[in-house]
Amino acid sequence: MTVLVGDDHECVSQTQDHSSSRSTSAEDFPRVWLDYLVASSHREGNRLQLSLRAARLTVFSHKRLEVLSSRHPFRWFLSVTIFRLALALIALLLLFAPPQDTAIWSLARVGQAQDAARLFRFTARKLRNGLSGSEISFPGIETFGLLRGSCLVPRYPAGDASLGSDAHKREVAGAAMTLTFDVPRSFDGWYFVTSNASSEVSPVEFTLESSDDGERWWVYVMPSMMALQRVSSVSSGQTVAAQDFSRIDTPPQPLQLVEMRWSSLACLWPAYAKILERTLKGLGLLAAVVCGQLGRFRASIQMLCLGFFLAAMLSISELVVLLRSCNLRMDYANLIEALTVVWIFPCPLILHDCLALELGAVSSAILLLVKAALRSGGAYFHLFFLLFVLVLLACRERVRSVARRAAARHQSELAKVWQDVAPPGDDSTLQDLDALVVKCRKNSRKPAYLRQFRLSYLKGSDGNIGIELDRIRSLEGFSAMKRNRSPSTHASFGAFASCADMALSDTKEITCFDQLYAQGVAMQRIVVDKLSAIVEELRASCESTAELVETPMKSIEASYDKILRKYDGAVTRLTDLVRQSIVFERVQDITACLRALHEDREVVVVSVKNRLVVSNEVESLGHVRDVRLKVRVVTEQSRFYGTSAFICELRLVLASMQAVTTPAMLEDLKSYRRLHQVDLRGRIALLWSRLKARCSLPRPRREHISKLSKICAEVLVDTAKEVGSFDSLYKSTARCLSNTQRHKDLLRLRCLFAGDILGTRLQELRHAIKKTGVSSVLFTSIPCTLALQKPVFTLLLLAGGAFYSYYAFGPGGTWQEVSSRHRFSVRAARMKVLQRRGVGQQAAGE
Numbered sequence: 001m002t003v004l005v006g007d008d009h010e011c012v013s014q015t016q017d018h019s020s021s022r023s024t025s026a027e028d029f030p031r032v033w034l035d036y037l038v039a040s041s042h043r044e045g046n047r048l049q050l051s052l053r054a055a056r057l058t059v060f061s062h063k064r065l066e067v068l069s070s071r072h073p074f075r076w077f078l079s080v081t082i083f084r085l086a087l088a089l090i091a092l093l094l095l096f097a098p099p100q101d102t103a104i105w106s107l108a109r110v111g112q113a114q115d116a117a118r119l120f121r122f123t124a125r126k127l128r129n130g131l132s133g134s135e136i137s138f139p140g141i142e143t144f145g146l147l148r149g150s151c152l153v154p155r156y157p158a159g160d161a162s163l164g165s166d167a168h169k170r171e172v173a174g175a176a177m178t179l180t181f182d183v184p185r186s187f188d189g190w191y192f193v194t195s196n197a198s199s200e201v202s203p204v205e206f207t208l209e210s211s212d213d214g215e216r217w218w219v220y221v222m223p224s225m226m227a228l229q230r231v232s233s234v235s236s237g238q239t240v241a242a243q244d245f246s247r248i249d250t251p252p253q254p255l256q257l258v259e260m261r262w263s264s265l266a267c268l269w270p271a272y273a274k275i276l277e278r279t280l281k282g283l284g285l286l287a288a289v290v291c292g293q294l295g296r297f298r299a300s301i302q303m304l305c306l307g308f309f310l311a312a313m314l315s316i317s318e319l320v321v322l323l324r325s326c327n328l329r330m331d332y333a334n335l336i337e338a339l340t341v342v343w344i345f346p347c348p349l350i351l352h353d354c355l356a357l358e359l360g361a362v363s364s365a366i367l368l369l370v371k372a373a374l375r376s377g378g379a380y381f382h383l384f385f386l387l388f389v390l391v392l393l394a395c396r397e398r399v400r401s402v403a404r405r406a407a408a409r410h411q412s413e414l415a416k417v418w419q420d421v422a423p424p425g426d427d428s429t430l431q432d433l434d435a436l437v438v439k440c441r442k443n444s445r446k447p448a449y450l451r452q453f454r455l456s457y458l459k460g461s462d463g464n465i466g467i468e469l470d471r472i473r474s475l476e477g478f479s480a481m482k483r484n485r486s487p488s489t490h491a492s493f494g495a496f497a498s499c500a501d502m503a504l505s506d507t508k509e510i511t512c513f514d515q516l517y518a519q520g521v522a523m524q525r526i527v528v529d530k531l532s533a534i535v536e537e538l539r540a541s542c543e544s545t546a547e548l549v550e551t552p553m554k555s556i557e558a559s560y561d562k563i564l565r566k567y568d569g570a571v572t573r574l575t576d577l578v579r580q581s582i583v584f585e586r587v588q589d590i591t592a593c594l595r596a597l598h599e600d601r602e603v604v605v606v607s608v609k610n611r612l613v614v615s616n617e618v619e620s621l622g623h624v625r626d627v628r629l630k631v632r633v634v635t636e637q638s639r640f641y642g643t644s645a646f647i648c649e650l651r652l653v654l655a656s657m658q659a660v661t662t663p664a665m666l667e668d669l670k671s672y673r674r675l676h677q678v679d680l681r682g683r684i685a686l687l688w689s690r691l692k693a694r695c696s697l698p699r700p701r702r703e704h705i706s707k708l709s710k711i712c713a714e715v716l717v718d719t720a721k722e723v724g725s726f727d728s729l730y731k732s733t734a735r736c737l738s739n740t741q742r743h744k745d746l747l748r749l750r751c752l753f754a755g756d757i758l759g760t761r762l763q764e765l766r767h768a769i770k771k772t773g774v775s776s777v778l779f780t781s782i783p784c785t786l787a788l789q790k791p792v793f794t795l796l797l798l799a800g801g802a803f804y805s806y807y808a809f810g811p812g813g814t815w816q817e818v819s820s821r822h823r824f825s826v827r828a829a830r831m832k833v834l835q836r837r838g839v840g841q842q843a844a845g846e
Contacts, residue, residue, distance in 0.1 A: 029740050033747055036521045046755035048514045048556065052571070053295055055560040057081070062561075068396040069675040072568050074353035078292035078300050088289045094282035116184035117210035120146065121217070122192070124175040125245050126205040136175035140195055140203040143170070144177065147189030147261055154179075156193060156257060184212060189261035199251040206248070207240050222246040222260070273318035280311040305350040312338040312347075333376035337367055351690040354683040357396070361389045400675045407621045407672035410665045411614075414625050414657065418612070421656045423587055430613060433591045437610045437627070440598050446607045447476045450630060451572040452510045452519070453645040454752055465601055465634050472604075472632070472645045475508055509572040513559070514755030519643045520553050520577040522751055523633065527648050530603065530633050531580055534596055538589075545585035546593055549658075553578055565674055575630055579649035583658050587612070590627055590652045597631065597650075604632040606647055612654075622672040624661055626653035640744070642752045 044050070056079040060067055067076040077083045124140045126132040146153045154168050169180040194202060209217040219232045221244045232244050252258055284307015291300035315338040319331070341347060345363035349356055364386035371379040423429045453475045455468070510516045531548050538544035554562075554577050567573040584590050590612075597603050607630040614620045629650040638644045780786055787793045 074356040075297040091282040091285035116186040119211040120179040124203040129200040142193040144192035146187035205245040277311040312341040403672040406668040455645040512754035518750035575647040576649040606630040
């Protein structure tokens with residue numbers, strides 16, 4: 001949004017009154033506001049919000065080990081380019097690197113009948129008792145044969161081997177059994193009958209071969225008997241490679257008929273499930289990387305959890321199939337791994353990733369022990385992952401311990417100062433202060449989470465602060481009662497929507513940092529003026545030692561750090577952008593000041609916390625001893641600029657405490673708060689509350705529905721009034737206003753609207769062309785550009801492009817016609833030699 005701070009073409013009356021209004025403009029519109037408007041006119045309206053999105057990597061690079069203690073450690077890792085590249089590499093390995101031939105292209109070759117052959121040979125390569133090679137004297141099976149559809153060739157139980165179409169000859173030589181048919185046979189599977197002997201002499205590894213002439217044999221490779229994977233060839237007398245051996249994992253029962261159809265889903269599904277499982281994991285990791293690259297960190301966790309959840313479901317389905325078919329060995333380690341993925345890591349991260357490191361360590365330890373005990377593959381990967389997570393946990397605990405020692409040292413210094421300045425033990429000053437703090441808390445009705453709201457100016461409520469407070473409470477109640485709160489968009493602002501089209505889901509929360517910063521600039525001066533008046537009144541009435549120490553606004557870099565580290569990018573949660581301090585010499589002066597703030601009609605105490613007396617050393621370890629308040633200042637100026645709901649921070653501190661607090665101490669205490677904002681117990685409670693909220697069924701009560709309906713009605717009525725207020729603001733012309741009034745309106749616009757609202761509104765108007773008539777598009781100066789917004793025109797272009805592609809490149813199209821221009825269709829061709837060139841004779845011209 002471009003801001004104009006001057007206009008050379010002014011009315012005559014305005015020019016005459018310019019000199020007289022210059023003195024009042026400094027009072028009504030401070031110089032700092034004008035400087036902000038001038039500075040903001042040279043940049044994009046949402047520059048700060050865009051910088052906030054790009055500042056995550058910068059914040060991570062500064063004391064990067066501190067993010068391990070944040071509420072969302074996994075999201076912080078996704079914001080790092082190196083970590084995203086590592087995830088992408090793992091995803092590519094899952095998709096394209098085939099250990100045990102389970103990559104995407106390793107799908108088993110199944111379903112078609114194999115080439116016909118006369119000779120078939122079954123050779124036992126290794127028995128269950130450990131014998132292998134030349135040590136084997138018996139093939140380990142009773143008989144074997146071919147499957148053609150549902151037919152067994154030869155039939156079993158066997159008839160006369162010399163009659164009918166099953167005429168064959170069976171020969172057993174050591175570990176090999178050979179079937180010889182009179183005519184070639186094609187097949188799409190095979191069967192075998194187990195021996196009546198002990199299962200210890202049943203084959204574990206074998207080869208199945210076929211040949212038509214006895215010289216060249218085709219070996220059918222079936223890993224784990226899941227499916228026909230490939231066919232290799234060997235010459236007669238050549239040794240079959242060990243990698244071409246097939247396996248029987250589960251010992252069958254004696255004299256059991258085992259059929260192996262290569263097109264049977266029961267036997268094919270385990271092979272496909274393993275490949276699809278790895279594919280889904282790889283796609284989930286790639287989707288997480290892409291979402292992290294786009295800044296959608298919550299969506300990246302959802303994609304990761306979705307991919308691993310579907311992979312776990314496939315693994316469970318594979319094990320269910322293995323229970324009933326194919327005589328495959330049950331791998332219970334895969335079942336435990338699937339259950340661990342669903343219930344421990346990483347699927348629970350979709351609720352909250354505060355316990356990402358702890359859950360990762362627990363799941364890796366479980367899978368490492370299970371796979372080591374069952375002698376399953378993949379134990380080394382889980383060992384590496386466990387060591388990696390343990391190293392991160394050790395680094396986090398070391399950083400936390402260092403910060404804890406520094407904070408304890410500073411608290412001991414503050415405790416010594418408090419012993420010197422604290423009132424005597426029989427003094428009731430501290431009791432009066434505690435009683436007043438409790439009274440302020442009861443009257444404040446603080447919500448669970450403080451948020452910043454925009455609150456437009458209503459002309460009909462001049463001087464009535466009670467109406468403003470009711471509007472603020474309605475917004476807080478409406479925001480707190482919403483389960484699924486959607487971020488505010490340009491469509492939810494009252495200036496660009498009618499009363500009927502206004503969405504009730506709009507909580508009017510400030511989600512753009514440019515808008516929050518504009519409100520902070522306006523409130524900085526308003527809060528200082530109000531507190532200065534209160535301090536002067538205290539000095540005059542009760543001889544207080546209060547002194548206002550004007551503090552500048554929180555820097556943009558510090559705001560970015562707190563929004564990203566503590567609030568996970570929620571701009572509306574930042575409530576200390578504007579902060580001021582009042583310094584006192586005595587504790588009773590703090591009590592008097594707090595009472596004056598509580599009784600002031602223009603100051604609303606939202607929350608108060610007394611940290612002068614330490615009751616819990618753990619909770620007060622990272623704070624300076626003071627009385628901290630969150631307040632709203634509801635004056636005529638704040639109501640006009642829409643900042644009456646803006647929350648500021650106010651500290652009431654003793655001068656002796658203020659003197660010993662150095663910047664190094666404040667930095668150490670801030671570092672401790674960042675590292676200990678959520679402890680292990682709090683993380684478990686947070687994850688449990690999210691899980692309980694997801695699993696519990698909603699039980700709406702009558703009083704809750706009545707209260708929500710009342711709040712919705714109040715919000716809707718308030719929205720209707722806002723629309724009229726904004727309409728009057730937009731209908732006003734710059735020619736009829738003075739410079740000061742124009743500057744006020746410009747600052748008011750920045751406080752009430754998000755930084756990119758006008759650009760988004762322009763996009764909205766362009767999309768509104770879809771609903772307009774055809775004539776309103778064709779009879780314009782840019783008909784083609786506007787017609788691209790029409791769905792009908794877009795469909796016509798797509799249909800025309802599809803038709804042209806088919807006409808040009810389809811069967812018999814232009815491309816084939818051009819490429820086959822010098823070809824002729826003939827049924828027969830003959831070449832006749834008319835003359836032969838002699839030796840050494842050069843070719844003639846004709």
